[in-house]
Amino acid sequence: MTEIARGLEGINVTATKLCRIDGLKGELIYSGYNIYDLAEKSSFEEVAFLLWNQRLPNKQELDDLKAFLNKERPLDGVVERLIRELWPHVRPMRTLEIAVEVIGAIDPDSSDLTQPTLRKTAARLTAKMATVIAAYDRLRNGKEPVAPRDDLGHAANFLWMLTGEEPTELAKHVMDVAFILHAEHEMNASTFSAMVTGSTLSDMYSSIASAIGTLKGPLHGGANEAVFKTVDAIKEEKNIAPHVEALLGRGERVMGIGHRIYKTTDPRAVILERLGHQVAETSPDRWYFDLSLKLRDYLARKLEGKPLYPNVDFFSASVYRMLGIKSDLYTPIFALARITGWTAHLLEQYADNRLVRPNALYEGAANREYTPIANR
Ligand SMILES: CC(C)(COP(=O)(O)OP(=O)(O)OC[C@H]1O[C@@H](n2cnc3c(N)ncnc32)[C@H](O)[C@@H]1OP(=O)(O)O)[C@@H](O)C(=O)NCCC(=O)NCCS
Incomplete structure (x- = not known):
């Protein structure tokens, strides 16, 4: 094969039930639902469930997911201590990347790649990543982290933990819609990055850390x-x-x-x-x-x-x-939403895995004779 697909443009690397984009019509569909409908009628939690299950939740399922997110939102002591150590030296995206690895390091089930455990990990990371970024921002402003509240949804909780003030109805709505819009986008660079790491059967935490590192670049989430x-x-x-x-x-x-x-x-x-x-x-x-x-x-x-x-x-x-949010939190906010899409793709990937291992066309020198170092 002598053809090179630079940037993998136009190449299907997998099949997915999660997202369809029609770039000529400007259409974005999550598991059959148009983004305009989801932005107007649903919530981020509903969209997370949709991506993880390819169907909308009933009332009980949505309540269960919200309860799980509430339970998982607080950070373990070691993660909070880590953020206290990191914030003066490390920017927010790298803090998030490191925090995800540490959350994984203290999860005794991190290497369990069965679907029920992976689903819990997906929801756990969705819950905790927002708390990590809010705590980071509070600490660098000389303030103590604010505990999450069980009576607020995910987007509202993020604003609450960031400011310690009751967000307005409009701010809650706008953040919720922003999370929905950023939740999923087919095979973008960071999702592919998560997929490559997951394809080696490395765990979901490391796959997500890879994705966060990829999202950071200015041609993508940056x-x-x-x-x-x-x-x-x-x-x-x-x-x-x-x-x-x-x-x-x-x-x-x-x-x-x-x-x-x-x-x-x-x-x-x-x-x-x-x-x-x-x-x-x-x-x-x-x-x-x-x-x-x-x-x-x-x-x-x-x-x-x-x-x-x-x-x-x-x-x-x-x-x-x-909304009064500092500019270096914009890309982390993208990650707080995209965690749902990344993990949904990983659920698909782990259920039907194939190691990602493409080729590179060699165009270097051939048949060289090795010269001992003294003669070079
Ligand atoms: C997103 C992006 C990387 C996609 O680019 P791509 O598919 O690789 O497109 P190409 O690099 O092939 O660009 C095609 C042409 O459009 C031009 N172009 C693309 N994005 C441009 C931009 N943001 N500003 C000015 N010109 C741009 C290129 O210079 C090129 O022009 P040429 O054909 O005269 O050389 C590119 O549009 C970009 O860099 N945008 C700015 C970064 C950004 O907003 N990223 C977030 C994406 S959600």
């Missing part, structure tokens, strides 16, 4: 923080054109624009933009959202004819900012 920096640097409408021209002139990319699969508008960006308008009504940071809209319009004119449109990261940056 793009939302990069969007924040771009809009922050632009500051005013008059700076949009010179900033973008300089960026493109240097051969750089505008973050939050373009997608490997979507060649039309990313439906997640459409939903987040709508939410952005609602949040902007009362936010002191609405200038940032307004400037993002102007940047979007400028880019639409500038890139006309190219299939480059705002992706999910473009508007998540302004929505999170208007």
Whole structure:
């Protein structure tokens, strides 16, 4: 074989029942349900159940899942102590990566790869990762972590643990929808990374740590923080054109624009933009959202004819900012949602495993004679 599929573009590496994307129509479907319906009608917990079971839960099943998440949300002492040690030196995504490995290290069932145990691990990580990020943010602000509450849903609990204040109904709703929109996205780089690690029959914790490391990069989940920096640097409408021209002139990319699969508008960006308008009504940071809209319009004119449109990261940056969340938490928030999709793919992977082991075409030197070091 002499063909190379760079970036594995257009290659099906597996079959899945979890997600279908039509990049030309701008459609995103989780197990048969359109993302617009899920964003409007469901909750993050329901979507987590859907991804793990490929069907919506009944009332009892949803209550059971919520109860399990409540039980698992608090951190073990060793994990909290670790975060206290790490926060001055380590950024949040790496903290999350390390914390996941430590949560796995103290789980006596971590190497049990049977489906019932894997399902518990998936829900445990979903619960605890949000607590890790909230505790990290509290500690670096000189505050003590806030205990989770059993009367709040997952997204609301995250905001509560982050701020120690009762989130508004709008903030709860927006965070819940943001979690739903980021929960799953077929065979993206971080999901593939989880799958490669899982395919060696390494455990779910290490597979998720691999995925977190992959999500961190600016061409994937790191793009939302990069969007924040771009809009922050632009500051005013008059700076949009010179900033973008300089960026493109240097051969750089505008973050939050373009997608490997979507060649039309990313439906997640459409939903987040709508939410952005609602949040902007009362936010002191609405200038940032307004400037993002102007940047979007400028880019639409500038890139006309190219299939480059705002992706999910473009508007998540302004929505999170208007909720008062620090920019280096945007990518971790992506991970707090995507943990459900990653683990759902791993459930599929472990149930029908095949080691991922592709080839590389060799194009180095041939038939060289070994020279002893003294003669080199
Ligand atoms: C996401 C991304 C990596 C997908 O890119 P891809 O499928 O590999 O597309 P390519 O790199 O082949 O780019 C195709 C063309 O569009 C251009 N392009 C792609 N994204 C661009 C961007 N964000 N800004 C400017 N130009 C861009 C490329 O320069 C290339 O132009 P050319 O054909 O004239 O050389 C890319 O769009 C990107 O870097 N976007 C910014 C990062 C981002 O927002 N990532 C989050 C994705 S959810």
